[in-house]
């Protein structure tokens with residue numbers, strides 16, 4: 001039932017614009033652009049949130065106003081006229097659902113790369129390197145300032161032409177605020193020194209933009225109001241900047257940021273990931289609202305509706321950003337309105353989405369595989385024409401998702417799990433307490449399966465006869481895998497797996513050598529558990545750095561812990577063999593780069609992480625009896641047509657194998673398998 005008094009559902013008046021509720025998605029570049037343009041994939045992604053009832057979607061993230069601000073992570077090119085029709089279509093479509101559309105504009109300054117786009121030099125107020133992008137910026141000159149100010153104005157005008165409801169400037173870690181911050185501005189001219197001088201460039205931009213778009217167009221600023229950094233912009237000066245913008249009459253809202261983003265560890269404090277405190281800057285944003293008495297927006301891990309509601313009820317914010325929360329579930333508002341809050345798919349803070357864009361990929365949610373694929377797969381599962389009888393084996397992420405999707409399709413589904421618990425490898429991940437939120441991936445699906453009336457048979461090992469006895473129309477094998485050891489010259493029987501450590505099956509005993517050539521969370525989580533047990537630990541990786549399958553933001557907590565606990569990380573090194581000597585073990589290490597180089601380590605335990613070997617006996621036993629004989633028509637699957645050929649017409653059932661039962665991958669791949677197949681069957 002709708003709660004019309006819900007503070008989150010009350011409209012907010014911003015100048016002439018009525019935002020229909022208090023929930024927004026803040027700017028975030030999902031890297032879905034094509035040639036810097038927001039084409040269909042981009043548009044459909046935003047339209048989905050509009051369908052889901054969001055009041056305001058801030059498009060782009062760091063759309064570039066100038067040629068010498070080339071995309072750092074797939075950003076839109078707001079300096080090109082050809083962007084206008086794309087944005088117009090996006091805005092028109094979102095407006096059709098009553099959702100306001102704005103865009104974030106920026107000059108990235110030193111937070112991009114000179115070796116991208118047109119190979120123009122990157123620049124900053126002073127030639128101080130940004131650690132994250134590693135470039136030494138040119139000191140900005142007077143003619144640069146002139147042309148960039150003009151670029152901001154023409155980009156803003158383009159956005160107005162596209163029919164957007166407004167713009168916001170990005171002023172944290174980019175060019176605008178790098179003038180404000182003592183950490184990045186050492187100038188002695190009219191653009192350095194006093195706060196007035198340091199604000200000169202941003203004021204010039206605001207004035208030029210206002211001239212270009214007139215007094216009515218909405219212009220806001222997403223600004224750092226405290227860099228929380230001894231060398232950076234202080235809280236006093238930051239709040240003073242906010243006050244000055246509020247008093248200027250030229251800015252319509254403040255979107256508050258606290259912290260600095262010039263390296264990964266600092267970025268994590270601005271955009272906290274799982275295991276970190278929720279809504280850490282909400283009170284600060286509220287203080288800025290109180291100090292300025294001005295519309296304040298803010299986002300930083302306000303992932304659940306209760307916290308969002310608290311932010312509005314307590315007058316801390318005017319608009320609450322629930323950005324990753326919408327990547328996980330674009331229909332949050334619709335579910336609140338319908339009184340189905342408990343059905344919101346939770347954002348578990350895995351930050352797979354953001355880590356992917358920094359690694360050159362596109363933003364994908366670890367457990368919502370429809371996000372960013374709206375043109376291919378609907379978020380709302382359509383009912384099948386003909387209900388079928390489906391049997392799913394394995395209640396890990398793949399099997400749970402398959403059962404959910406098939407039940408939504410209207411099929412009758414039974415789910416079998418050999419152990420006493422659903423969740424598969426997620427149950428291992430959460431043995432690292434810092435990652436306990438991952439259980440949300442399992443719990444949400446279990447709640448959905450209960451709602452959909454899907455029976456789960458725990459502690460039930462389903463063999464081929466058991467499955468065939470059920471006379472199914474469809475069998476989904478999601479039986480996962482087993483931990484496996486890397487190939488060693490000798491001593492494979494002497495090592496234990498990261499699973500053994502995480503599951504608690506083997507007690508860690510120091511000193512430990514942990515060899516990880518899988519490169520993801522599994523090995524590092526085992527390392528975290530071992531280090532937290534206070535044991536002496538060396539992590540060995542054959543790669544150029546440890547855990548390369550993990551992005552920068554997820555790297556931070558491991559790197560922090562390793563530094564704090566004295567964990568040694570040895571790169572470019574491979575475990576060759578293990579032998580027993582006395583009470584302990586001797587690990588022999590070699591190098592892919594130098595054949596003769598060998599070293600030895602005397603340890604009590606050698607832990608290895610080498611992904612999983614498939615557990616697919618059931619699949620191979622059922623395969624000859626199935627209608628498709630296990631085969632898949634990949635072109636049909638990709639083109640979203642029925643993907644299972646009829647090779648054995650006498651058979652009564654189709655057979656699919658998904659997740660780690662095919663090969664060792666990750667949760668997203670498992671859930672995507674389940675969704676992409678089952679939504680077609």
Ligand SMILES: Cc1cc2nc3c(=O)[nH]c(=O)nc-3n(C[C@H](O)[C@H](O)[C@H](O)COP(=O)(O)O)c2cc1C
Nearest residue numbers: 026027028029061062299300301322323324354363
């Ligand atoms: C994939 C991705 C890209 C982002 N890119 C930008 C960006 O370009 N500009 C920006 O101001 N914030 C960017 N952000 C940060 C978000 O706007 C937001 O501040 C952050 O996700 C914290 O809010 P949340 O906890 O509600 O997700 C990005 C976030 C994500 C997940």
Ligand code: SF4
Nearest residue numbers: 347348350351365366
């Ligand atoms: S990947 Fe993780 S952080 Fe990103 S939206 Fe999905 S659940 Fe949230």
